[in-house]
Amino acid sequence: MQASIALSPDATQQYLLRIADTCLVLAQRTSEWCGHGPILEEDIALANMALDLIGQARALLAHAGTLGETRYDEDQLAFLRDERDYRNITLVELPRGDFAFTVVRNVLVASFLKAMWARLATESTDAELAAIAAKALKEARYHQQHAADWLLRLADGTPESRCRTESALGALWPYTAELFEADAIDEAARTTGLGPSWGELREPWLADITPLFQAAALSRPAASAFRSTGKHGRHSEHMGFLLAEMQHLQRAYPGGTW
Amino acid sequence: MVSLTATASRIDAAWRVLAGVPDPEVPALSVCDLGIVREVNDDGETLEVVLTPTYSGCPATEAIAADVLQALGAAGLGPARTTLRRAPAWTSDWISEDGRRKLRDYGIVPPGPVGGEQPIHFAANRRAPALACPRCGSARTERLSAFGSTACKALYRCLACREPFEHFKPL
Numbered sequence: 001m002q003a004s005i006a007l008s009p010d011a012t013q014q015y016l017l018r019i020a021d022t023c024l025v026l027a028q029r030t031s032e033w034c035g036h037g038p039i040l041e042e043d044i045a046l047a048n049m050a051l052d053l054i055g056q057a058r059a060l061l062a063h064a065g066t067l068g069e070t071r072y073d074e075d076q077l078a079f080l081r082d083e084r085d086y087r088n089i090t091l092v093e094l095p096r097g098d099f100a101f102t103v104v105r106n107v108l109v110a111s112f113l114k115a116m117w118a119r120l121a122t123e124s125t126d127a128e129l130a131a132i133a134a135k136a137l138k139e140a141r142y143h144q145q146h147a148a149d150w151l152l153r154l155a156d157g158t159p160e161s162r163c164r165t166e167s168a169l170g171a172l173w174p175y176t177a178e179l180f181e182a183d184a185i186d187e188a189a190r191t192t193g194l195g196p197s198w199g200e201l202r203e204p205w206l207a208d209i210t211p212l213f214q215a216a217a218l219s220r221p222a223a224s225a226f227r228s229t230g231k232h233g234r235h236s237e238h239m240g241f242l243l244a245e246m247q248h249l250q251r252a253y254p255g256g257t258w
Numbered sequence: 259m260v261s262l263t264a265t266a267s268r269i270d271a272a273w274r275v276l277a278g279v280p281d282p283e284v285p286a287l288s289v290c291d292l293g294i295v296r297e298v299n300d301d302g303e304t305l306e307v308v309l310t311p312t313y314s315g316c317p318a319t320e321a322i323a324a325d326v327l328q329a330l331g332a333a334g335l336g337p338a339r340t341t342l343r344r345a346p347a348w349t350s351d352w353i354s355e356d357g358r359r360k361l362r363d364y365g366i367v368p369p370g371p372v373g374g375e376q377p378i379h380f381a382a383n384r385r386a387p388a389l390a391c392p393r394c395g396s397a398r399t400e401r402l403s404a405f406g407s408t409a410c411k412a413l414y415r416c417l418a419c420r421e422p423f424e425h426f427k428p429l
Contacts (some may be wrong), residue, residue, distance in 0.1 A: 041403035041413070048405040055315025059344070131345035135314050138347065138429050145378050146404055152382035212380055 002254035005080045011188035013067040018231045020060035021088035027053035029096050038099050052139040059132045079250035090228035091175040093239045100164035106147035114140040115204040125193035148212050155216035173221040178228045265300045272298045275333045282318045283408050286364035293352025305338035310348045313409045350428050365392050369428035391416035
């Protein structure tokens with residue numbers, strides 16, 4: 001069994017891992033639709049979007065691996081970290097649910113990442129991060145549009161599709177608060193010019209999704225006191241199962257390649 | 259001491275070789291037609307080929323680098339190495355005129371100009387851009403899927419000749 005790697009705390013690296021892990025874990029969840037999509041075209045679309053997210057995660061992990069005391073490559077970071085060292089938002093690790101759940105989550109996350117990439121592409125003092133963001137921004141725009149088109153269709157579809165969409169939004173919404181809670185990692189990134197404090201992304205995110213929710217006649221669920229803590233490494237009970245599946249091969253057969 | 263003339267001719271020869279290296283996913287195009295070869299440099303010893311990936315997750319990136327090195331080696335131009343350059347990000351505007359013609363001949367409608375960043379509109383029933391069928395030229399076509407066999411393409415069909423075709427998306 002391949003031993004885990006442990007990262008020493010580094011604010012820049014943590015900031016990058018939050019984005020990288022969010023992309024990687026959403027890619028893992030999205031790719032679970034491969035072979036299970038409601039229609040063939042959607043199966044292909046979801047697989048394509050998962051591939052974009054894996055590509056973004058790879059680039060960010062490769063970069064993050066150069067920043068700590070010990071250098072790690074993207075595969076070591078993806079496959080040999082333990083759950084507590086994963087920094088993705090909890091929202092993306094929740095099981096894929098039904099198609100409405102996936103669509104609503106993709107709308108929420110793609111809109112968030114789009115706002116993030118837009119800021120990083122134009123403002124980051126880290127040239128590699130800005131370059132990754134400039135490419136990813138174009139991809140996130142496609143992802144957002146695709147998910148949003150589906151949201152409108154489902155919300156204005158049958159009573160069943162509308163019911164499932166409303167239920168998904170209700171279940172997912174409480175997990176969005178975590179996205180905009182700033183902390184010391186954000187403050188360090190803002191000070192050094194690495195990237196925006198995530199709290200600053202709330203306004204552009206809301207400006208993006210509010211007209212969409214209005215068009216879909218969906219009302220925004222009320223705020224709650226619940227706070228998920230994935231980006232601090234404290235995950236939901238689903239994360240361990242996800243990692244067990246994702247990491248099994250490299251853990252059981254260290255260094256194995258295709 | 260390597261002469262400037264020798265360096266220039268080695269670089270020219272490398273560009274000619276690269277113009278014959280097909281993209282693994284759209285083999286109608288060479289990597290040069292696609293616009294992903296940004297520079298070829300010669301430090302007197304090793305050739306450096308600078309590549310810019312099309313999509314973050316393009317699974318062909320490693321295959322392209324391997325194909326490039328293999329082709330240069332086979333032409334006796336090695337040793338060579340490839341360098342990944344992310345910025346500026348690749349855009350479909352970099353596909354050459356020749357490449358666009360080859361795409362159309364291959365049955366793939368080439369991308370229109372990307373232009374500036376447009377606001378995103380959401381629509382339950384999206385009217386995809388009207389594209390002329392690359393086989394029969396009819397404008398009576400419809401988009402079947404925003405995502406095709408690869409991330410860079412969308413799937414269409416022609417309502418006149420009933421044939422499916424692909425569209426290389428503007429990015």
